[in-house]
Amino acid sequence: MNLDAFAGCLSSASCLITQTSAGLIIGMLLFLVACGVTLIFGVLGVINFAHGAFYMLGAYLALTAYQLTDSYLAAVLCAAAGVGLFGVAFDRLFMSRVYNSNVLMQLLVCYAFVLILDDAVKMIWGAEFQSMGMPAVFALRPLHVFGGLVPPFYVFLVAVTVAIAIALGGLIERTLFGKIVRAAAVNRQMVSALGINTSLLYASVFGLGALLAGAAGALAAPVRSATPGMGVSILIESFIVTVIGGMGSIAGAFTAAVLLGLVRSFGSIGFPLFTDGLMFGLMVIVLLIRPQGLFARGSA
Amino acid sequence: MTAHLAIADLVKHFGGVVATDHVTLDFPPGSLTAVIGPNGAGKSTLFNLITGRIRPDGGQVLLDGADIAGLAETAIVARGIGRAFQIASLFPSFTVAESLAAAILAHRRQTHRMLTRFPLAAARGRADEVMHLVGLDAHADRLAQHLSHGDQKLLDIALALALDPGVLLLDEPTAGMGRDERWQIIETVHRLWSARRMTMIFIEHDMDIVFKIAQSVRVLKYGRVLAEGTPAEIRDNDEVIAAYLGARYAKAAP
Amino acid sequence: MLALLACVLTLLIASALGSKPLIDTLMRLAIFGLYAVSLNILVGYTGLVSFGHAMFFGFGAYAFGLLMQTGVTSLPAAALASLALSAALALIVGALCIRLADIYFSFLTLAFQMLLHAVILSWVSLTGGDQGLQGGIPRPRFLGINLADPWQVFVVTTVVFFASLLAIRTILQSPFGYALRMVRDNAPRAAALGLPVQRYKLAAFVIAGLFGALAGILMALYVSGAYPNFAFWTLSGEGMFMIMLGGIGVFLGPVLGAAIFLLLNDTVTRFTEYNGMVMGVVLLVVVLGLRQGLLDVVMARLRPR
């Protein structure tokens, strides 16, 4: 516990800026992963415990793509598309077989894949930390904002994520696909009764969720080092995000993710030991007073 | 108040749907009442409200004069309201005998015992009795999930009966059955009622059954009470004919 | 009776053969067997799929180790105190988790277990962080039993294992056990019959946590320490893996599952460092191919429908 450092940071503009921007990028990554979790849960009614592994896969794919092409853009697209496709395959070949089984089966399939993917990554990329480094395009001087330093990449990451969030919101609120997704979240049986091709729907939602996780991994690659098993902690945190924000709510996920990101970054200065506890504390409070989450539609 | 069970001004909304719209009804002790109405009229919802499965938005449910609206489902069962479901709701991996013994133990609040062996001898005796009442003795050791559809409905009723309720609510006891099977189950139901004189309320779509056994009938539509009276009165009620019964009964009316 | 017989038999065989590897294997089997059986109280009998059961295994191990290290002089007292603390933890975590249905429950249990893991890692002054509890666990004599002697540790573990199994079996065969099955099969119907469903779920959670912690205590005794991976999510996953392998619907299924799992894991580890890959594939085959545990399959064959 270091309250002096914490108070010192709060009273210094530069530290505030630095920590806020660091918190924001954590929040953005969390949002992208949590979005997938919440979408898949909303439509398919299963929680994809392998979602963290998708994120990891995205980071590694981006790493390799960047080394091969030297283009960060290519790396992001490659990771998003690759993981998206993987998600579709995972859904069609494996998850779809246990949709109608109990939770245990679904969980075990995901668990098996976490084991397999972690080891696959170890085989291909090795067990050590790998880092992409800052892509050349972003190797610029940091921006000075009120005396705080903000790396240009941070700005890019936030901008891209906000754009994705808006696009996703539009997709869900304004398109036919979105309408079906929302209907499925309310009543899954009804959607299949309406003669909608549920296999296609499920695969595309799974793919979309995986794509977002892959993109998150790629966006994280310049600022995080990649390691096998890196998916677990972001999976847990993204789950906390969905609990706080409310399952099925994109706006809720965004707000909660930013909140959690800030808790993480400021907590690491003031009370590094209790940051996890603080996040969980938040979640427990929400569970106790509003179990359906802060932004859930209607009552649970 | 002479009613055993009375409902006063009960209201329930589901989003925009008013499933129960200021319903007031009463059921005298030992009566056998049919509740009818088109699909979606709010019949099952009425049962859910009475048994505390869902909470009313307003109004009262009076059992022997005491308001039980808003109490927990378990508290309401404890006061003697038993219920069978529209779609048989069973414990698939239990045998018939086990299901009944478990229901009895749950009702007697003896399920916290960890050191004695299930089923307690006393519960077994009562389970046999109930099995005999509904005529499931032959299937005592079959798993609930392997019973025929009709026997599953019977077991569901038996589960409610095991609690020895003062009020028994049966949600479409004959749903999804063939003609003969229907009359069989209705005879059982009627026999139970005659033998024990409990207050029984059943939801039914088959008008022949309703008019044959019910002492009185309540008609619901769009969550409201459209009519109530004896079978004969209901049969002659123009509104009910127009709204629900249709041409067949219209012709039969003098 | 059968449990007593099996217990004595195990001890006799082990003492007759007296080989160290055999005793080690049996020790681990007893510990993980008990762990898996305790998890199956939730998964198999109550229908609560906990993905965080290692939380109790780890908590029990650390609580016991720390109590002994801080100078509690009586080993049984420390064990009982650890169990009481574990039950309290299970009560709090359980009360929060059972508010949520199904898969939500799985995730929440996982999350709480990872919280415990994070606490263990970061509270270095108390727990030794990622190095685990340092300095061994003192084992003062009690009732003439000397747990510094590996053979006596083995005897105690075996006795505790069989006694626990007997206790769990008794509980599951009691009216309480059938109430749990009612909750598993059809919770709304159980409620309509007057069963306070939430309370039973919580009770099951606490009982499972208690025996999970007991397995953790045995582990701490065995390795004379406690390590963060006792509370890591992989151990929770492995618990479910064991249950799935052996059979969910049969009381001893998880013990068989634990045996197969340990055997498989030891074998695979000998040949490759990528044992996660192999275990993952095996798990997929069992889940998607068999869709049941081995004993489930056997029982289904034996029982005429």
Ligand SMILES: Nc1ncnc2c1ncn2[C@@H]1O[C@H](COP(=O)(O)OP(=O)(O)OP(=O)(O)O)[C@@H](O)[C@H]1O
């Ligand atoms: N849990 C619920 N959530 C939302 N709407 C509900 C719920 N339960 C019932 N409804 C709605 O309330 C209305 C009344 O339904 P209810 O099941 O009571 O009808 P019913 O008279 O039993 O019909 P049926 O003869 O088909 O069984 C319907 O419009 C139904 O869609």
Ligand SMILES: [Mg+2]
């Ligand atoms: Mg109905």
